[in-house]
Amino acid sequence: MRKLGARILAGPYMIWMLVFTIIPLLLILYNAFTNTGGQFTLGNVAAIADPVNAGPLWLSLKMSVAVTGICLILAFPLALILRQISSDKNSFIVMIFILPMWMNFMLRTLAWRLILLNNGFLNQALNIMDMDPIYLMNTKTAVILGTAYDYFPFMVLPIYNALVKIDRDVIQAAQDLGAGDWVILGRIILPLSIPGIVSGITMVLVPSMSEFVIASMLGGGKVYMIGNVIEQAFNSGYADTHLGCGLSLSLMGLIIISMIAYYFFDRGGEGSALW
Amino acid sequence: MAKKLIDLIDISKSYGNKLILDDMNLYMNENRFLTLLGPSGCGKTTTLRIIGGFETPDTGRVIFDGKDITQLPPNERQLNTVFQKYALFPHMTIEENIAFGLKIKKKSRAYIKDKIKYALKLVNLDGYEKRMPDSLSGGQQQRIAIARAIVNEPKVLLLDEPLGALDLKLRQDMQYELIRLKNELGITFIYVTHDQEEALTMSDTIVVMNQGYIQQIGTPEDIYNEPQNAFVADFIGESNIIDSVMLEDKLVEILGTRFPCVDVGFGRNQPVDVVIRPEDIVLTEPSDGILQGRVLSGIFKGVHYEMEVEANGFVWLVHSTVLKEPGTQVGIWVDPFNIQIMNKPESEDEEVEVRE
Structure with a gap:
């Protein structure tokens, strides 16, 4: 009876999965491997190698690596500081860093527009300080900055979670054995936070690679990433659903490969705290 | 050195x-x-x-x-x-x-x-x-x-x-x-x-x-x-700690009864704490004891029996390898050497001035 009850409770979720995940996935698979005439083809999947698509993919990869790098460089020291603060029982400040995650993502990106526009806040501030304006709007730099800002919390939290798990005694033991601050950082804290770093990298790298909204809003159509290519395949005047599905599938393949790496490292499950 | x-x-x-x-x-x-x-x-x-x-x-x-x-x-x-x-x-x-x-x-x-x-x-x-x-x-x-x-x-x-x-x-x-x-x-x-x-x-x-x-x-x-005060006596091992009066050198009044002891230098009629370890109490025939009492309970603890004996309104903790059945009338005898006299502390957490 218990088993039956559990199955009934799982029912709605099963239906949800079927209707919104499994069936669409099968449709994508079907579309990816057929052409408009309904015949089997590998062309849509292989289209990722076409320079027209490979260019944006390569750009996406470079930009997402840059975004991930910026997030990591900023997040690790911040997570260290947050660890220190939270050990002093001041969870309010930790909260302040989580709060932006709850704010609408479009709003956050629009805010960057206002900052980076040619007569935006940044250049107004520079003007007041009598400095030359910087024209960042509609550049890769703008997209990288905006994306890094949006995904920053996804880097901070897994690292923070890994850091707070490190026993205070372990750090004190290292100190006791003669380790200075840098040795403790390099040989104790950093290695023990690797699962969190891997989680953070995956959670920033994967979504920022297929990002297209930020590229549109801050790149002004001049920054053309693989996400934009796929979007165009579905939405533009000369839409080709089959091509879009094929490209999506190829991208998914790349993501699955990185997920395997993710599960390999993230045994502690630091990333799960986010979901 | x-x-x-x-x-x-x-x-x-x-x-x-x-x-x-x-x-x-x-x-x-x-x-x-x-x-x-x-x-x-x-x-x-x-x-x-x-x-x-x-x-x-x-x-x-x-x-x-x-x-x-x-x-x-x-x-x-x-x-x-x-x-x-x-x-x-x-x-x-x-x-x-x-x-x-x-x-x-x-x-x-x-x-x-x-x-x-x-x-x-x-x-x-x-x-x-x-x-x-x-x-x-x-x-x-x-x-x-x-x-x-x-x-x-x-x-x-x-x-x-x-x-x-x-x-x-x-x-x-x-x-x-x-x-x-x-x-x-x-x-x-x-x-x-x-x-x-x-x-x-x-x-x-x-x-x-x-x-x-x-x-x-x-x-x-x-x-x-030789615990210096009641805290030490109580914390280290089990003990009977009793409010008593030091009548003169080598004589202490415990629960109204005079016990010979070996301590000197506490003055006359001075209130003190007395510590007697449970294993230092000897249960005898009632007529042979300094105090007379009645066994309340006895529990087997492995190495010894642990008994509670009521005498002069105080429940004494006694360890012995021989069990006296509850209800038995017994005498309590203590070797003067095993009676440890301690000054009463002036406050709960008074520091004891002793160095190694």
């Missing part, structure tokens, strides 16, 4: 409004097994952490081997700590754990290898070099923690309740192991525990602490046989 190795001078420490250590003075001699013993919150761990450098005292100085090290960080102190929860580095093999301190000191590869071998032999864990800490039992991890500390040849080893997480049998084995280690290494051990049996078994010197004050310093025998 033993050399003074560590000297704590006028140490005070508080957290917020809570005073943990109040103007403590304590010195420790070289090559001793010294135990800080007391209930939780008595300041024993704080004392250890001040010596280790993990806490800085609010006032006072820590002198180590003639040098003031009060402000020296832990990594620059010539002593090592064994933590209660082992605190092994979980991402390193046993070998790497033990080598950690030596690598920082830039010792040669051959030297480190020899030391690892020596240390593992010392703690009876040869062949564990390549294992990871989480594949070891609690007792084994604790021994690795000790090995990791002693390869650095510290002058002092600080141990913070290192056996607290182990089960009874393992704890007893480890107690002997620690005594053996201390004798083989010839270094000073400073040991923190709340377990009086552990303290009595291992120590050369015991420092009994309560509420931030040192209550008594002495050998295990001194502490057990």
Whole structure:
């Protein structure tokens, strides 16, 4: 009876999965491997190698690596500081860093527009300080900055979670054995936070690679990433659903490969705290 | 003449409004097994952490081997700590754990290898070099923690309740192991525990602490046989502590009855605390006792029976290998030598002025 009850409770979720995940996935698979005439083809999947698509993919990869790098460089020291603060029982400040995650993502990106526009806040501030304006709007730099800002919390939290798990005694033991601050950082804290770093990298790298909204809003159509290519395949005047599905599938393949790496490292499950 | 190795001078420490250590003075001699013993919150761990450098005292100085090290960080102190929860580095093999301190000191590869071998032999864990800490039992991890500390040849080893997480049998084995280690290494051990049996078994010197004050310093025998005050008597072993009056030298009135004793110098008609250990009470025929009473209960405890005997309105705790059935009328007799007289403290947490 218990088993039956559990199955009934799982029912709605099963239906949800079927209707919104499994069936669409099968449709994508079907579309990816057929052409408009309904015949089997590998062309849509292989289209990722076409320079027209490979260019944006390569750009996406470079930009997402840059975004991930910026997030990591900023997040690790911040997570260290947050660890220190939270050990002093001041969870309010930790909260302040989580709060932006709850704010609408479009709003956050629009805010960057206002900052980076040619007569935006940044250049107004520079003007007041009598400095030359910087024209960042509609550049890769703008997209990288905006994306890094949006995904920053996804880097901070897994690292923070890994850091707070490190026993205070372990750090004190290292100190006791003669380790200075840098040795403790390099040989104790950093290695023990690797699962969190891997989680953070995956959670920033994967979504920022297929990002297209930020590229549109801050790149002004001049920054053309693989996400934009796929979007165009579905939405533009000369839409080709089959091509879009094929490209999506190829991208998914790349993501699955990185997920395997993710599960390999993230045994502690630091990333799960986010979901 | 033993050399003074560590000297704590006028140490005070508080957290917020809570005073943990109040103007403590304590010195420790070289090559001793010294135990800080007391209930939780008595300041024993704080004392250890001040010596280790993990806490800085609010006032006072820590002198180590003639040098003031009060402000020296832990990594620059010539002593090592064994933590209660082992605190092994979980991402390193046993070998790497033990080598950690030596690598920082830039010792040669051959030297480190020899030391690892020596240390593992010392703690009876040869062949564990390549294992990871989480594949070891609690007792084994604790021994690795000790090995990791002693390869650095510290002058002092600080141990913070290192056996607290182990089960009874393992704890007893480890107690002997620690005594053996201390004798083989010839270094000073400073040991923190709340377990009086552990303290009595291992120590050369015991420092009994309560509420931030040192209550008594002495050998295990001194502490057990001649507790300085009711707290020590109560904390170390079981005891009967009775309000009494010292009538004159060598005569004390306990519960209205006169008992001969051996203590002198308390004055005449002076209120005192009397401690009589349960195993020092001899149950006799009613006519042969100094007091007459009735057995209330008897429980078998393994080595002895534990009985409660009511006499003169006080329930006496008695240990004996012979059981007197509950309800039996008995006499109570105590050897004058086994009656321990203590001055009444002026306040609950009065400091006792005794040094080693």
